[in-house]
Amino acid sequence: MNLVTVKKHQYILSSDNIQGRKVGVKGIKKAARYLENEFKRVRLKSCKDLSTYRQTSFTFKPRQFKHGVASSHIIGVLEGNSTKESSC
Secondary structure (H helix, E strand, C coil), rough: HHHHHHHHHHHHHHCCCCCCCCCCCHHHHHHHHHCCCCCCCEEEECCCCCCCEEECCCCCCCCCCCCCCEEEEEECCCCCCCCCCCCC
């Protein structure tokens, strides 16, 4: 990935259209969808035990909220020569 591509993704993910990437805001879902679409576009694979790029959702309670917030990790795999222990 070259610097131009990195800057493109940086500008998109930090744009007003994404509306922020803080936990519990709408923008985090937009950012996740953007990442998933980019992973598909460049043909990254999902982890072997996942049917999508999203890891099983989890809930946690950030200090700024009175309640738990659901979230998930977005994981893309570029296959190579790594050992089984170091991959998904």
